Amino acid sequence: MADSFLSNSDDGSEGSYESGSVVSEQPLPAIPAVIANWWLNENLGSGYSGSIFKATHLHTHQVVALKVQYVHHECPTNKYERYIYPLLQGGVGMPTLYDANVQGPWDFLAIDLLGPSLDNLYRKSGKDTMDLRSVCSIAIQLIMRLQFMHHRGVLHRDIQLGNCVIGLPPNEKTIYMIDFGFSKRYIDPLTGRHIPDSKVKRDFIGNYWFSSVNVHCRGKVPSRRDDLEAAALMLIHLLTPRGLSWTRNGVPKTNEAHDRLKAEKRKATPESLCRGLPSEFEDFLVYTRSLAFKELPDYNTWIEKFRDLAKEEGFTRVDEFIWPPPPMPVVKTINTPLRARTPAVPREQLEDILKDLTKLRLDTQPILGDRTNVEAAVRQAKADAQLDSDKQRQQQSTGDTIIISSDSEPGNPSPMRYQAPKALRLNRLAQRATKATDNITLSAIVKEFVEILQMNSSRTLTKEALAFLDVLYKQLDDPSVFIKPTRTSRQQSFNEQVQEKEPAYVKLGVVARLRREVGQCRDNKALAALVSDFAKVTNKSTGRTVTKDGFAFLEGLSQRLGVLQ
Numbered sequence: 025m026a027d028s029f030l031s032n033s034d035d036g037s038e039g040s041y042e043s044g045s046v047v048s049e050q051p052l053p054a055i056p057a058v059i060a061n062w063w064l065n066e067n068l069g070s071g072y073s074g075s076i077f078k079a080t081h082l083h084t085h086q087v088v089a090l091k092v093q094y095v096h097h098e099c100p101t102n103k104y105e106r107y108i109y110p111l112l113q114g115g116v117g118m119p120t121l122y123d124a125n126v127q128g129p130w131d132f133l134a135i136d137l138l139g140p141s142l143d144n145l146y147r148k149s150g151k152d153t154m155d156l157r158s159v160c161s162i163a164i165q166l167i168m169r170l171q172f173m174h175h176r177g178v179l180h181r182d183i184q185l186g187n188c189v190i191g192l193p194p195n196e197k198t199i200y201m202i203d204f205g206f207s208k209r210y211i212d213p214l215t216g217r218h219i220p221d222s223k224v225k226r227d228f229i230g231n232y233w234f235s236s237v238n239v240h241c242r243g244k245v246p247s248r249r250d251d252l253e254a255a256a257l258m259l260i261h262l263l264t265p266r267g268l269s270w271t272r273n274g275v276p277k278t279n280e281a282h283d284r285l286k287a288e289k290r291k292a293t294p295e296s297l298c299r300g301l302p303s304e305f306e307d308f309l310v311y312t313r314s315l316a317f318k319e320l321p322d323y324n325t326w327i328e329k330f331r332d333l334a335k336e337e338g339f340t341r342v343d344e345f346i347w348p349p350p351p352m353p354v355v356k357t358i359n360t361p362l363r364a365r366t367p368a369v370p371r372e373q374l375e376d377i378l379k380d381l382t383k384l385r386l387d388t389q390p391i392l393g394d395r396t397n398v399e400a401a402v403r404q405a406k407a408d409a410q411l412d413s414d415k416q417r418q419q420q421s422t423g424d425t426i427i428i429s430s431d432s433e434p435g436n437p438s439p440m441r442y443q444a445p446k447a448l449r450l451n452r453l454a455q456r457a458t459k460a461t462d463n464i465t466l467s468a469i470v471k472e473f474v475e476i477l478q479m480n481s482s483r484t485l486t487k488e489a490l491a492f493l494d495v496l497y498k499q500l501d502d503p504s505v506f507i508k509p510t511r512t513s514r515q516q517s518f519n520e521q522v523q524e525k526e527p528a529y530v531k532l533g534v535v536a537r538l539r540r541e542v543g544q545c546r547d548n549k550a551l552a553a554l555v556s557d558f559a560k561v562t563n564k565s566t567g568r569t570v571t572k573d574g575f576a577f578l579e580g581l582s583q584r585l586g587v588l589q
């Protein structure tokens with residue numbers, strides 16, 4: 025609770041605190057060597073209202089963590105934790121409570137002895153961001169812990185790195201939640217109902233860094249959504265060099281500094297916070313903020329999304345938090361694609377790709393509709409086509425399934441089949457689009473484009489997908505002109521000059537319009553204009569995610585092409 029802010033009035037039920045905003049410096053009695061049957065060993069950490077010791081039972085020699093607090097402390101969190109722990113017993117990553125009592129002026133809780141906190145590990149690593157594998161593991165485990173706590177009717181209300189600790193061997197791959205001093209039941213045990221929302225602005229309870237905007241900046245009543253939003257902010261913090269901007273000046277010491285921090289937190293959009301991160305993090309934050317006060321979050325979907333992200337990055341056993349993080353996976357075969365990085369390819373294709381790369385003209389990329397490079401492009405395309413057919417023969421490639429022999433499975437003489445990675449399929453599709461001579465073929469190609477985009481959970485418009493749209497645009501705009509697929513980087517072609525991202529609502533509005541208009545188009549030229557708008561607006565949005573409307577537009581495009589012959 026080191027960075028937590030204590031409210032000076034809660035709602036009067038358990039988990040509430042009565043304390044002035046200025047902390048009085050009371051001289052505390054010295055903590056004795058023995059409390060009840062516990063012999064106190066070294067101090068493991070001290071918080072605002074107490075200290076944690078490693079402690080040994082005088083008779084059984086059981087070793088625990090003893091959370092000791094002065095009974096008259098103005099913020100008597102042990103008193104509240106004592107009611108919360110029993111509700112959480114038996115859950116993975118929930119510390120077991122062995123003893124809880126008051127002896128003389130000491131209120132103590134004996135719980136599982138655990139390892140260092142994530143804050144501790146992160147600081148000690150000396151790095152300015154945490155690696156993606158670890159963050160995915162934290163995401164998965166933290167969402168699971170919150171799912172469990174919420175299922176038991178309890179909100180944590182103080183999610184932060186210092187309150188997530190790893191277990192001691194053999195449980196060092198499990199993240200445990202600690203510090204339930206601010207926790208609260210959100211299900212009334214008598215009525216079984218969710219606590220009510222309130223329009224009255226409440227004093228803030230939680231921590232400065234990760235408490236949700238609604239709770240921290242707007243004084244709203246915390247509910248499940250706010251625990252999840254705090255989790256999302258914590259994950260984004262870990263992936264942001266030097267952390268979230270409002271955490272960089274330390275704990276605010278004055279009301280003005282606290283107001284500035286809140287203003288900064290409030291105005292930071294998910295887009296601006298997640299620039300450059302895998303889109304799952306922005307989507308998760310947006311999702312947590314879209315939840316209604318009493319809404320049950322869809323924990324499982326988000327656990328799966330972070331698992332998928334990790335898988336796409338080539339990380340294995342990602343449900344386990346492994347520290348220090350294992351080395352980055354080495355790309356050996358096409359079944360370990362690295363998301364948003366170089367698409368993984370079989371070794372035998374690497375050489376060709378590198379050769380192609382040397383031919384890339386990075387200085388002056390042709391823009392949409394630019395036909396000045398036609399002659400050179402014709403020559404290049406013929407050479408490419410020849411190379412491609414040679415390659416296909418060599419690889420025994422069947423459609424998009426490449427057969428490669430497996431030497432890792434000696435008992436299995438048949439070749440292993442892998443689905444070609446997204447990038448490769450998109451490049452091939454672009455080539456087929458260049459050769460299409462009628463709308464029926466283009467319609468089938470667009471349909472396949474949608475299928476490829478939906479191959480995995482990442483619905484991003486990659487540079488290969490943009491290159492495909494570039495070809496499609498040219499085909500539709502003027503099929504009489506020879507088309508050479510341009511290698512389209514995300515910043516170029518459709519979007520040459522524009523680097524600024526646009527707010528999400530702009531994208532949503534444009535794509536919804538495209539979706540409506542596609543069925544009305546009377547010719548290919550009109551369709552070309554819509555394809556260009558679609559590519560531009562998606563390319564300009566953070567995450568470049570193809571939305572539901574986007575898929576509906578593409579499906580509509582495929583249907584319209586089938587009709588316009």
Ligand SMILES: Nc1ncnc2c1ncn2[C@@H]1O[C@H](COP(=O)(O)OP(=O)(O)OP(=O)(O)O)[C@@H](O)[C@H]1O
Binds near residue numbers: 137
């Ligand atoms: N069970 C435990 N085993 C090992 N170390 C622990 C355990 N619980 C807490 N610690 C260490 O002590 C630190 C403080 O613990 P905790 O967050 O529970 O208390 P606090 O918030 O500082 O106290 P308070 O609630 O009184 O303000 C943790 O960050 C962690 O490093």
